[in-house]
Amino acid sequence: MCPILKIKGAFMAKKSKVVRYNKWGYIFLIPFLVVFIIFQLIPLASTIYNSFFENYRSGLTQIGPNFVGIENYKTIITNGDLPLYFKNTMIMWILGFVPQIVLSLLLGAWFTDPSLRLKCQTFFKTVIYMPNLIMASAFAMLFFTLFADSGPINSLLIQIGVFKEAFQFMSHAGSVRGLVATMNCLMWFGNTTILLMAGMMGIDPSLFEAAQVDGATANQIFYKITLPLLRPILVFVMITSLIGGLQMFDVPQILTNGTGDPMRTSMTLIMYLNKHLFSKNFGLAGALSVYMFVITGILSLIVYKFTNSEKN
Amino acid sequence: MAEKKKQSGGGIHFRRLIAYIVLIIISFLCLFWFYVLFINATRSNSELSAGFTAIPSSHLVENWVNLKNGTLPIIRGMFNSLIIAFLTATLATYFSTMTAYAIHAYDFKGKKFIFTFILMIMMIPTQVTVLGFLQLIDKMKLDNSAIPLIVPAIASPAVFFYMKQYMDATLPLSLVEAARIDGSGEFRTFNQIVTPLMKPAIAVQAIFSFVGSWNNYFTPALVLHDDTKKTLPILIAQLRNADWLKFDMGQVYMMIAFSIFPVIIVYLILSKHIVGGVTLGGVKG
Numbered sequence: 001m002c003p004i005l006k007i008k009g010a011f012m013a014k015k016s017k018v019v020r021y022n023k024w025g026y027i028f029l030i031p032f033l034v035v036f037i038i039f040q041l042i043p044l045a046s047t048i049y050n051s052f053f054e055n056y057r058s059g060l061t062q063i064g065p066n067f068v069g070i071e072n073y074k075t076i077i078t079n080g081d082l083p084l085y086f087k088n089t090m091i092m093w094i095l096g097f098v099p100q101i102v103l104s105l106l107l108g109a110w111f112t113d114p115s116l117r118l119k120c121q122t123f124f125k126t127v128i129y130m131p132n133l134i135m136a137s138a139f140a141m142l143f144f145t146l147f148a149d150s151g152p153i154n155s156l157l158i159q160i161g162v163f164k165e166a167f168q169f170m171s172h173a174g175s176v177r178g179l180v181a182t183m184n185c186l187m188w189f190g191n192t193t194i195l196l197m198a199g200m201m202g203i204d205p206s207l208f209e210a211a212q213v214d215g216a217t218a219n220q221i222f223y224k225i226t227l228p229l230l231r232p233i234l235v236f237v238m239i240t241s242l243i244g245g246l247q248m249f250d251v252p253q254i255l256t257n258g259t260g261d262p263m264r265t266s267m268t269l270i271m272y273l274n275k276h277l278f279s280k281n282f283g284l285a286g287a288l289s290v291y292m293f294v295i296t297g298i299l300s301l302i303v304y305k306f307t308n309s310e311k312n
Numbered sequence: 313m314a315e316k317k318k319q320s321g322g323g324i325h326f327r328r329l330i331a332y333i334v335l336i337i338i339s340f341l342c343l344f345w346f347y348v349l350f351i352n353a354t355r356s357n358s359e360l361s362a363g364f365t366a367i368p369s370s371h372l373v374e375n376w377v378n379l380k381n382g383t384l385p386i387i388r389g390m391f392n393s394l395i396i397a398f399l400t401a402t403l404a405t406y407f408s409t410m411t412a413y414a415i416h417a418y419d420f421k422g423k424k425f426i427f428t429f430i431l432m433i434m435m436i437p438t439q440v441t442v443l444g445f446l447q448l449i450d451k452m453k454l455d456n457s458a459i460p461l462i463v464p465a466i467a468s469p470a471v472f473f474y475m476k477q478y479m480d481a482t483l484p485l486s487l488v489e490a491a492r493i494d495g496s497g498e499f500r501t502f503n504q505i506v507t508p509l510m511k512p513a514i515a516v517q518a519i520f521s522f523v524g525s526w527n528n529y530f531t532p533a534l535v536l537h538d539d540t541k542k543t544l545p546i547l548i549a550q551l552r553n554a555d556w557l558k559f560d561m562g563q564v565y566m567m568i569a570f571s572i573f574p575v576i577i578v579y580l581i582l583s584k585h586i587v588g589g590v591t592l593g594g595v596k597g
Binding site for chain 2: 031035038039040042103106115118126128131136143150155186243249250257274293303
């Protein structure tokens with residue numbers, strides 16, 4: 001055999017061997033793809049499909065499913081439900097997110113500041129991260145009992161003389177929203193702190209040293225060096241938190257027993273979805289899901305763009 | 313010059329003091345609720361209605377016995393939660409490692425597309441597909457069963473992403489190559505060489521998946537209907553739904569403590585791994 005053919009033969013053999021191995025790439029992907037298609041892709045398609053049909057129960061009679069086009073999409077906007085619940089969700093998210101990010105930036109800056117040399121860092125990090133792992137529904141139930149009219153917080157506040165009589169935390173829009181925001185903030189600021197710390201530790205230390213040599217104060221270093229360099233990770237934290245905030249459910253659901261009281265001021269989008277799912281109003285639930293899907297989809301794209309540009 | 317140095321030294325001490333004070337206040341705010349929960353779980357109903365104190369009482373066991381013999385099937389609920397969370401964590405970590413290995417170790421057509429695709433769907437919340445999901449499991453006769461809560465964990469994009477990152481950093485392909493030369497089959501290589509090397513990452517993600525499933529309320533509440541199948545978060549919601557004023561408040565606190573403290577204890581044992589494992593991705597609230 002001529003040598004060139006021999007080499008070609010060896011090359012072919014090697015190539016086919018590689019191909020033989022690489023088919024295992026597909027085989028190992030099968031479980032993920034099959035489960036994903038069955039339990040997420042098909043449900044997504046049928047959710048979208050449902051959103052175009054009128055399909056609910058009125059008393060004992062089943063209405064639909066009848067094709068109604070984009071009527072469901074119009075209905076939840078025009079009857080004011082979607083705007084109202086979106087507003088509630090956003091208010092509670094902002095109330096929780098602003099203190100959360102301020103606290104996290106402050107703690108992150110302190111933990112990573114080499115000149116400060118804080119002791120017991122592990123202890124503090126362990127404590128601030130702990131609320132993140134607590135069952136949100138149990139935490140909300142705990143807050144509900146603690147802030148009840150005859151609960152321990154009220155009796156404590158009366159004992160030390162802040163109030164003369166029990167403050168009804170559950171009957172004021174401000175206090176219910178405040179409690180939801182407080183719980184969300186408590187549950188997530190530890191997580192955010194740790195994420196921001198990772199970002200801060202990634203900043204070149206020589207920048208800080210140079211600034212210190214030039215006589216910059218701690219405040220100046222924070223505002224002029226740390227904060228600008230941290231912007232990509234801050235955007236990431238904010239958008240992932242926004243996506244999580246749009247899914248806000250467990251805490252307000254348990255705290256208000258699903259009613260969103262007082263006067264639907266603490267009803268979130270997912271609580272509304274949950275309500276339609278229980279009453280089997282599939283048309284409106286579908287339209288609401290599609291709205292949520294589009295919003296989170298856009299937000300995810302932004303996160304994806306950011307994490308990728310960061311890598312490059 | 314010397315004066316300036318002294319001044320900045322004083323500034324450091326002052327800033328350190330402020331930092332410690334703020335940290336202590338924040339730690340207090342984090343721990344206060346759980347302390348009150350513990351205290352109240354040890355007090356009887358009449359003691360609880362008398363007002364707030366910071367000293368534990370002696371009714372811990374009594375509250376527990378009352379709760380156990382009460383109307384809520386909490387022991388059953390705990391077992392349901394444990395089984396679902398354990399199986400979810402196992403499936404999520406094993407199959408996510410497998411998916412990550414497929415992307416990491418092999419070259420095939422469409423690999424880049426699939427990787428990008430998984431990253432894109434990572435952030436899509438389960439809530440937006442839950443309507444179709446419920447209809448589907450109804451058709452599959454899986455309604456009121458734990459299977460639709462466990463099996464979907466096989467496709468966990470966030471766990472996959474973590475595993476992929478970890479493999480990029482720690483799993484050399486030469487090792488896989490060496491196993492091949494020694495005649496190990498691909499599947500065996502994955503199970504006996506790759507998975508043991510991934511143990512640290514698997515441990516971290518197993519904890520997160522377990523806790524996520526243990527705490528999950530939204531989907532289980534829509535899927536499970538029988539009292540004997542319900543998980544702890546659903547029982548908590550039932551407790552909230554009941555006319556709770558008639559309840560023995562000692563039992564209510566005991567119930568909350570029962571769902572919170574096991575996680576706290578496990579967390580304190582494993583906190584080093586958990587806090588270290590947070591930094592790589594995931595959706596937050």
